[in-house]
Amino acid sequence: MKFTCSKNDLNEALRIVSKAIATKPQTPILSCIFIQTQGDKLELQATNYELSFICHIPATIEESGDIALTGRYVLEVVTKMPGDTITFSMMNDDKTIHIQSGQSKFTLLSMNAAEFPQIEHLAGNVQFTLKDNVLRELIRKTIFACATDEGRPVFTGCSLTIEGNKVTMAATNIHRLAVISKVFDQEIGSIQIIIPAKILAEVLHMPGGDIPTEVTITCSYNQISFSTPSVYMASRLIEGQFPSFTNVIPRSFATNVQVDRAAFAAAIDRVALISRAGDYNVVKLQFSNGNIHLHSRNPEIGDADEDVAAEIDGPDLMIAFNANYLIDVLKSMQGDVCRIGLNKELSPAVLREPDDEDFLYVVTPVRTAH
Amino acid sequence: MKFTCSKNDLNEALRIVSKAIATKPQTPILSCIFIQTQGDKLELQATNYELSFICHIPATIEESGDIALTGRYVLEVVTKMPGDTITFSMMNDDKTIHIQSGQSKFTLLSMNAAEFPQIEHLAGNVQFTLKDNVLRELIRKTIFACATDEGRPVFTGCSLTIEGNKVTMAATNIHRLAVISKVFDQEIGSIQIIIPAKILAEVLHMPGGDIPTEVTITCSYNQISFSTPSVYMASRLIEGQFPSFTNVIPRSFATNVQVDRAAFAAAIDRVALISRAGDYNVVKLQFSNGNIHLHSRNPEIGDADEDVAAEIDGPDLMIAFNANYLIDVLKSMQGDVCRIGLNKELSPAVLREPDDEDFLYVVTPVRTAH
DSSP states (O other), X not given: OEEEEEHHHHHHXXXXXXXXXXXXXXXXXXXXXXXXXXXXXXXXXXXXXXXXXXXXXXXXXXXXXXXXXXXXXXXXXXXXXXXSEEEEEEOTTSSEEEEEETTEEEEEEOXXXXXXXXXXXXXXXXXXXXXXXXXXXXHXXXXXXXXXXXXSGGGGEEEEEEEETEEEEEEEOSSEEEEEEEEOSSOOEEEEEEEEHHHHHXXXXXXXXXXXXXXXXXXXXXXXXXXXXXXXXXXXXXXXXXXXXXXXXXXXXXXXXXXXHHHHHHHHHHHHHHHTTSSSOEEEEEEETXXXXXXXXXXXXXXXXXXXXXEEESSXXXXXXXXXXXXXXXXXXXXXXXXXXXXXXXXXXXXXXXXXEEEEEEEOOOOOXX | OEEEEEHHHHHHHHHHHHTTSOSSXXXXXXXXXXXXXXXTEEEEEEEOSSEEEEEEEEOEEEEOOEEEEEHHHHHHHHHHOOSSEEEEEEOTTXXXXXXXXTTEEEEEEOBOGGGSOOOOOOOOSEEEEEEHHHHHHHHHTTGGGSOOOTTSGGGGEEEEEEEETEEEEEEEOSSEEEEEEEEOSSOOEEEEEEEEHHHHHHHHTSXXXXXXXXXXXXXXXXXXXXXXXXEEEEEEOOOSOOOOOGGGSOOOOSEEEEEEHHHHHHHHHHHHHHHTTSSSOXXXXXXXXXXXXXXXXXXXXXXXXXXXXXXXXXXXXXXXXXXXXXXXXXXXXXXXXXXXXXXXXXXXXXXXXXXXEEEEEEEOOOOOOO
């Protein structure tokens, strides 16, 4: 086996597939990146059986073949290589790989490539395509609301529901819920699955240019894959029933608020300096007279108070939230203005953006002693 | 007490003095930053009894007084404040401090300022001044050679020797030694002390502009202080006898080498990818035919080889070093070229810069099986 390719292309591909290598691989071969020649391309693979990633890059192939190199070392070596191109060649002993770039020469020991559990492309019952920017928006606006605690697995992923031409992504940790829906021109199918946040975080970082490209999504009953011409990412799905959330979403509000998103986020961030030392990071909000008054208190540290101007339509209200649950959603939004819908002191609130009917966020207030 | 000052000035001063607060303070008052008014200035103090830092900043004082606030909270609050100026005022209860900037208001609980162990300026038997850029050079070229292992305290600091008009700073961990000397126009005094690397690292980060400013250094038998008009940093000295190193420095060399510093450093950095998985991070250097051949090997990973062009004057030599001991000194140098003086395979080597007779670095080779 012998090939030459761009150092940057190879480095990027190694960086992507190495994310599928477990911190503590079950067997030595799973610590490897499998590299094989394919026509005028190289295919790189890595898997931990839960995540499986494949990348393709262009290369000049002098001699076809396959190798399996420890992911950590090959990535480090390629990252530090001095030249623009890099050449890999297998030595006569079939066990060592010679890597050269500029004045630098490395030989790395190859494991037995035949032992590598090659990844098979998923054949699913539902397949559809999304523009990568749309897919990223679906993920970015929900993934932050997942639970990180592994105790209840269904909350560590995003629910994906497809009904006809409507795609809905949702995530919750019980105390808050993020939901985004997109309606497409054509029928897509029918499916209801829970995708682990881990794979979605990697899909979010799939390389993408300024021009939106198509991502093909394939789902089976227990797996999902995301593929572009150069990258393929597959993952197991989370088993279990995602809770029905439609009834949780308030449809009407006594008090409607519009506030500058950046100013509101910065104020909560400051007031949370005091509250976050407590167990629930509680920030109290007083909506009245065209003003949101933010307050937090910790008897061992002190108090924080801040005012943010807002358009308030409806009765005054005092309501308290976990500051993180507000900061997270405000960061995920992009517009200048945030809309808040409120009912009573202990009723869930809804946050949305003025020009975006696709997305909404429900957050449950915290009960406080006055 | 009431004052108003620049948010940025206060933030910078809090950041500096907070470095003297221990991670686990012995008593609650030592977790505080003590702030007192002084004419048209504020004085900030913090200490852990080993390090003691003081900063002065300009302020508009409306009412004089002193307060003691938990360093962590006051630093975080000031860092996040929205305005350009910030006002502190003590409430009538004498226990809470009101902090305001723009629309943000915090009240922080003050500890009893009278309990704070106020720092007394050191009255030493030797006092001299250095330009801050000269002081930084003395530190930067030696501090990296200190041992980090607390087992032998004398090696965790830099030795400062003053004899007449000559100042010498040195550091070693037994396996390598960095020495820098400066000769001044006037007599300074006579002293031989060991300064903890901790305080020197902070002095390195003292604020300094483009124009060199004077730093006054005061030494007593067991303490040292560094002061500028705005910052005062004092530390205990390390007790013990720093080893005599003059006899360790080779004075003549069989083989003299000149090599491009950046190219040599980059090559060692790459070759060390293989060696650093081993116990001693051993890189072998073959000096011959206008070339340095670098080689490292780990039987479980593979080999690395690289060539760097060099001017070599004298017999060929194969010699091995801990890669880190070479990388550290090459990073601390500034010029384009590094000079290396070599004798035998197991004799210490000397690294210096062509135009700098003040600095030298001695490194002991590693014994390897061929």
